[in-house]
Amino acid sequence: xxxxxxxxxxxxxxxxxxxxxxxxxxxxIVTNDDIxxxxxxxxxxxxxxxxxxxxxxxxxxxxxWGINGGYFGANRVVTASDGAQPCVFxxxxxxxxxxxxxxxxxxxxxxxxxxxxxTGQSNGIGLVVQGGYLYASFTDSNTIGMFSIQGGCSxxxxxxxxxxxxxxxxxNAMATHGSMMIVTYTDGSMESFSIxxxxxxxxxxxxxxxxxxxxxDATYPNEIQITADGHYAVFGDTSTSIxxxxxxxxxxxxxxxxxxxxxxxxxxxxxxxxxxxxxLYVVDTQGDxxxxxxFNKSTGRLSYGCSSGPIRGQSESWSYLAHAALxxxxxxGGGVYVAEFGGTSGIALIHLNVANGTCTLQEDAAxxxxxxNSTGLLSIAVATSQ
Amino acid sequence: xxxxxxxxxAVTVMVLVSICGYAQCPDRxxxxxxxxxxxSIVSQNGxxxxxxxxxxxxxxxxxxxxxxxxxxxxxxxxxxxxRLNPGDTLGLDIVNQNTQQDAGMMKMDMAIAGTPVCGDxxxxxxxxxxxxxxxxxxxTTCHQDNVINTLIQPGSPGFQYRIxxxxxxxxxxxxxxxxxxxxxxxxxxxxxxxxxxxEGMEKYRPEVAGLTERVFVIRQQFLVPWVPGxxxxxxxxxxxxxxxxxxxxxxxxxxxxFWRVANATLQxxxxxxxxxxxxxxxxxxxxxxxxxxxxxxxxxxxxxxVAGRAEFIVxxxxxxxxxxxxxxxxxxxxxxxxxxxxxxxxxxxxxNAVSSWHEPSAAAPADASRLKFANLSExxxxxxxxxxxxxxxxxxxxxxxxxxxxxxxxxxxxDMNEPPAIVTKVGAVEDWTIENRALETHAFxxxxxxxxxLEVDGKPVTNQDxxxxxxxxxxxxxxxxxxxxxxxxxxxxPTTAGMFVFHCHILLHExxxxxxxxxxxx
Numbered sequence: 001x002x003x004x005x006x007x008x009x010x011x012x013x014x015x016x017x018x019x020x021x022x023x024x025x026x027x028x029i030v031t032n033d034d035i036x037x038x039x040x041x042x043x044x045x046x047x048x049x050x051x052x053x054x055x056x057x058x059x060x061x062x063x064x065w066g067i068n069g070g071y072f073g074a075n076r077v078v079t080a081s082d083g084a085q086p087c088v089f090x091x092x093x094x095x096x097x098x099x100x101x102x103x104x105x106x107x108x109x110x111x112x113x114x115x116x117x118x119t120g121q122s123n124g125i126g127l128v129v130q131g132g133y134l135y136a137s138f139t140d141s142n143t144i145g146m147f148s149i150q151g152g153c154s155x156x157x158x159x160x161x162x163x164x165x166x167x168x169x170x171x172n173a174m175a176t177h178g179s180m181m182i183v184t185y186t187d188g189s190m191e192s193f194s195i196x197x198x199x200x201x202x203x204x205x206x207x208x209x210x211x212x213x214x215x216x217d218a219t220y221p222n223e224i225q226i227t228a229d230g231h232y233a234v235f236g237d238t239s240t241s242i243x244x245x246x247x248x249x250x251x252x253x254x255x256x257x258x259x260x261x262x263x264x265x266x267x268x269x270x271x272x273x274x275x276x277x278x279x280l281y282v283v284d285t286q287g288d289x290x291x292x293x294x295f296n297k298s299t300g301r302l303s304y305g306c307s308s309g310p311i312r313g314q315s316e317s318w319s320y321l322a323h324a325a326l327x328x329x330x331x332x333g334g335g336v337y338v339a340e341f342g343g344t345s346g347i348a349l350i351h352l353n354v355a356n357g358t359c360t361l362q363e364d365a366a367x368x369x370x371x372x373n374s375t376g377l378l379s380i381a382v383a384t385s386q
Numbered sequence: 387x388x389x390x391x392x393x394x395x396a397v398t399v400m401v402l403v404s405i406c407g408y409a410q411c412p413d414r415x416x417x418x419x420x421x422x423x424x425x426s427i428v429s430q431n432g433x434x435x436x437x438x439x440x441x442x443x444x445x446x447x448x449x450x451x452x453x454x455x456x457x458x459x460x461x462x463x464x465x466x467x468x469r470l471n472p473g474d475t476l477g478l479d480i481v482n483q484n485t486q487q488d489a490g491m492m493k494m495d496m497a498i499a500g501t502p503v504c505g506d507x508x509x510x511x512x513x514x515x516x517x518x519x520x521x522x523x524x525x526t527t528c529h530q531d532n533v534i535n536t537l538i539q540p541g542s543p544g545f546q547y548r549i550x551x552x553x554x555x556x557x558x559x560x561x562x563x564x565x566x567x568x569x570x571x572x573x574x575x576x577x578x579x580x581x582x583x584x585e586g587m588e589k590y591r592p593e594v595a596g597l598t599e600r601v602f603v604i605r606q607q608f609l610v611p612w613v614p615g616x617x618x619x620x621x622x623x624x625x626x627x628x629x630x631x632x633x634x635x636x637x638x639x640x641x642x643x644f645w646r647v648a649n650a651t652l653q654x655x656x657x658x659x660x661x662x663x664x665x666x667x668x669x670x671x672x673x674x675x676x677x678x679x680x681x682x683x684x685x686x687x688x689x690x691x692v693a694g695r696a697e698f699i700v701x702x703x704x705x706x707x708x709x710x711x712x713x714x715x716x717x718x719x720x721x722x723x724x725x726x727x728x729x730x731x732x733x734x735x736x737x738n739a740v741s742s743w744h745e746p747s748a749a750a751p752a753d754a755s756r757l758k759f760a761n762l763s764e765x766x767x768x769x770x771x772x773x774x775x776x777x778x779x780x781x782x783x784x785x786x787x788x789x790x791x792x793x794x795x796x797x798x799x800x801d802m803n804e805p806p807a808i809v810t811k812v813g814a815v816e817d818w819t820i821e822n823r824a825l826e827t828h829a830f831x832x833x834x835x836x837x838x839x840l841e842v843d844g845k846p847v848t849n850q851d852x853x854x855x856x857x858x859x860x861x862x863x864x865x866x867x868x869x870x871x872x873x874x875x876x877x878x879x880p881t882t883a884g885m886f887v888f889h890c891h892i893l894l895h896e897x898x899x900x901x902x903x904x905x906x907x908x
Contacts, residue, residue, distance in 0.1 A: 070783055071780060218778055265864065267778065286779050376782065
């Protein structure tokens with residue numbers, strides 16, 4: 001009887017503790033504020049409310065300098081676990097380093113630099129993480145720095161690898177899946193690498209994208225998304241309209257891309273694939289809207305779905321839209337947060353609704369959520385405390 | 387204190403100059419002083435022969451100056467106003483004393499396969515130069531207004547321009563500036579730009595006869611000397627600060643003056659106003675882009691796109707009033723440069739106002755129908771073309787592609803070796819619709835000819851002015867139509883034969899390739 005009562009109490013306690021732990025988790029949208037000299041850069045944490053509204057919580061000072069801009073495709077903030085806790089890593093191009101911030105404590109972890117020749121002061125340093133490593137694209141030196149993620153949200157530099165596009169283009173965006181890394185270059189070429197052993201080794205498939213060859217302008221692939229099953233790589237192109245490309249990578253190498261697009265936009269440098277792989281969010285980087293494309297996971301085909309209206313504040317408060325982060329980690333994502341680059345940077349919230357096979361994208365009434373710490377916001381991500 | 391600090395700065399300059407070995411440009415006026423007109427060089431007996439030396443130096447604040455030096459007696463002055471009459475010959479010798487830069491600097495191959503070299507050979511660099519006679523309706527042959535093939539290298543003996551001003555050239559304000567592809571912005575930012583006046587306005591617009599004439603050249607330079615943008619405006623080389631004491635323009639109380647204003651900025655769209663006691667006054671518009679209007683217009687705001695000109699009459703208020711010459715804010719779009727409202731000059735009312743130039747007294751009226759392009763409205767456009775501006779950004783700092791494209795052709799940036807994007811023939815009259823599909827305002831300019839503005843956004847305009855530069859506002863984004871203008875191009879004159887260029891006159895855009903060639907076949 002006593003034992004039974006004890007077990008019951010213990011069970012209640014466990015359930016209570018678990019529930020408490022769940023409640024204690026905080027979901028954030030985090031930014032790389034990318035502040036340039038002389039003010040110090042930092043990571044701003046915005047808690048996500050039940051309705052998706054963002055509330056600024058704190059900026060963690062990283063005591064370094066960013067560049068207030070750069071390539072749209074080079075994502076300057078990523079999240080990863082150091083084995084014990086969630087971390088946010090941001091690149092800071094003027095200082096030439098990468099800072100780690102502990103999400104649980106909102107405190108600065110380590111700051112690491114690449115080799116003495118690794119630089120990205122003109123256009124930034126892009127970041128991706130895979131298998132306990134962080135890879136940094138130094139866009140001036142055209143090198144991929146490889147770092148090992150260590151405890152305390154710190155990094156240890158391992159090595160760097162020089163890369164270059166088919167026609168001399170510099171490194172632009174990166175994406176990883178399993179043992180594969182894909183890179184786009186500013187000359188319209190792309191290349192995949194094996195990172196099975198950590199250091200990127202070319203798969204020998206460097207090629208100029210189909211849209212670059214056939215387009216009516218200087219279109220070139222920019223941000224990359226890879227499907228969860230590793231079957232397809234999707235590219236958002238920098239162009240004068242919305243141009244998207246899909247490559248079948250199921251062989252472990254890039255295949256020639258197929259081109260999709262719509263004239264309902266002025267650029268498509270930034271994209272984001274939904275968790276279930278059914279919706280591709282396309283950010284009209286130079287324009288003023290976000291579009292949704294249906295993605296067929298079996299065939300790799302994209303079909304235009306819908307576009308939002310003009311996102312509030314273009315021209316008055318922001319000049320470019322940039323990286324996106326998902327509203328929901330499930331299903332079609334439910335919409336996106338989008339970084340607004342400008343003197344008064346902010347984060348837009350756009351909701352996706354799908355009914356009867358048609359979709360709508362609607363900016364939240366409370367959007368945008370201002371990031372007063374940034375005058376050049378390009379990169380955001382989702383982080384969750386434990 | 388001020389004197390002492392100036393002395394210290396002067397020493398610094400001397401040190402800098404001796405270190406750099408630069409050919410010194412003349413000192414520029416301090417802000418807060420009286421605005422003076424540039425000295426004039428006037429044609430005599432049908433000829434204006436002179437020599438300008440392009441030079442380069444760094445001032446006490448670190449600004450790199452590029453200047454057209456002119457020896458007026460034993461005094462060296464900068465960017466004189468060249469005054470010619472229709473039918474005159476301009477003999478302009480240009481000597482390039484720019485400092486040869488180091489071997490690691492940016493270069494551009496100006497040599498075009500199969501075309502004759504005009505002037506010097508070699509790679510174009512920031513120290514190379516040439517001259518564009520902006521707005522002049524003169525041939526594109528070598529030694530006239532040819533910017534594609536002409537190169538004047540530092541240290542070379544020099545180059546002789548021999549411009550034959552057409553007898554039917556419209557009277558008005560033109561300007562001259564360097565036009566080496568890829569490097570124009572550097573030299574114009576450094577101040578290399580001057581006014582050129584074709585005399586005789588009083589024969590077409592008697593309102594100006596006998597008036598005091600002022601020539602104001604609005605230039606633009608980096609706010610921080612070594613940082614390309616943000617910018618600040620200058621008026622006749624005097625900085626017009628956003629805040630604080632600015633230039634002083636002297637007028638006699640109640641006096642009417644004829645103002646000729648050139649927008650020689652890198653990228654600023656001007657919205658000129660003459661404000662008296664806080665209220666914009668009507669200005670009597672006489673000419674645009676060096677072409678007299680058929681009828682004058684009273685306007686409280688006069689818009690001048692980058693590289694455009696406006697000539698108008700202003701009247702000073704009575705003594706005791708407060709007046710200023712200002713430019714309004716212009717929204718140039720999400721990716722455009724902010725053009726702020728600011729004062730260009732405070733009007734100082736004084737009976738001692740000095741004037742260096744007066745328009746001639748009333749003259750026998752001339753027949754405006756004999757001017758170039760006078761009957762363009764009556765001509766039938768045989769060919770319709772559509773062009774559009776667009777931009778492609780890979781990041782906030784680039785790579786940025788600036789395009790002007792003939793509809794149906796591939797969007798690409800200008801290449802010196804490219805074939806002409808447009809081929810037409812002498813005798814053609816064409817209507818061009820030019821759209822702006824970019825998120826910033828652009829300024830369309832074509833060399834060698836004026837065009838008639840017919841429509842804006844598909845609607846006929848009331849004032850079909852003859853222009854050489856026109857503003858096309860930025861696209862507001864999805865759901866909005868592109869802004870456009872429709873203009874009539876006149877290639878009837880045989881002197882238009884040849885290869886020349888059209889481009890956006892925001893100089894960074896031009897340098898980065900928002901430009902193409904047109905070939906007018908004989």
